[in-house]
Structure formats: structure tokens, C-alpha cells
Amino acid sequence: MHFYQPADPQPCYYCVKISNQEETDYPIREGIFTVEQMIFRCSWHAQFECSRCGKFHHYSWLYWCPKTEELICGSCNKPSMKPVRFWDRTYAYNMFLPFCLISL
Ligand SMILES: [Zn+2]
Ligand SMILES: [Zn+2]
Numbered sequence: 001m002h003f004y005q006p007a008d009p010q011p012c013y014y015c016v017k018i019s020n021q022e023e024t025d026y027p028i029r030e031g032i033f034t035v036e037q038m039i040f041r042c043s044w045h046a047q048f049e050c051s052r053c054g055k056f057h058h059y060s061w062l063y064w065c066p067k068t069e070e071l072i073c074g075s076c077n078k079p080s081m082k083p084v085r086f087w088d089r090t091y092a093y094n095m096f097l098p099f100c101l102i103s104l
Contacts, residue, residue: 005033012042021088052076067100
């Protein structure tokens, strides 16, 4: 996934969504990154670096391992899709971490 920067600053899509659904006082940051020129993301919701491969990915493709305290991407450790209600979604990713034996 390649993010373009700068985009015309707009409210971050994810900040607005979180603010509307979870926390009304959640700060709305400027959306300055985009992939498709339709959804604009702030730096918090755009990309994070994988602790394993060092590549940058969209935050939804990364998992926090509480044991190793690493942020691991789905390319380094393939997740499986699980049909559950999660936030405003009908699915979530299930990731088994062989190095810490924790299933997230
Ligand atoms: Zn945001
Ligand atoms: Zn990785």
C-alpha cells in the first residue's frame, strides 16, 4: 500500500468515525495521507512500521504482540479472517503468534 502525501488536508476519516461512534471528545486530526484520493488519514491512522520487516503498512494490517512488545504486520505473520462483530465491522482478523504462543 502506497500513501500519497500531501493530499489536500481534510478531516481524518478514522478520527471522525471514532469520534462519532466511540468518543465524542476524540480529537479530529487533519487527513494528510491517502491511497485512493477518497479517504484521508491522519498520521495516527495512516501507516505504522512493522517491527519485523521494517515496512510501513496501514494500521489495520498490524498487530501488537504483548509478549514481545512488537508491532507485527500481516505479511510477516498471516492472519485468518474471523466472522465476529467488532466495532462497526462484521469480521476481525485472528492472528496466531508462534513466537509467543498467543492467539489474538
Ligand atoms: Zn485519524
Ligand atoms: Zn512485517
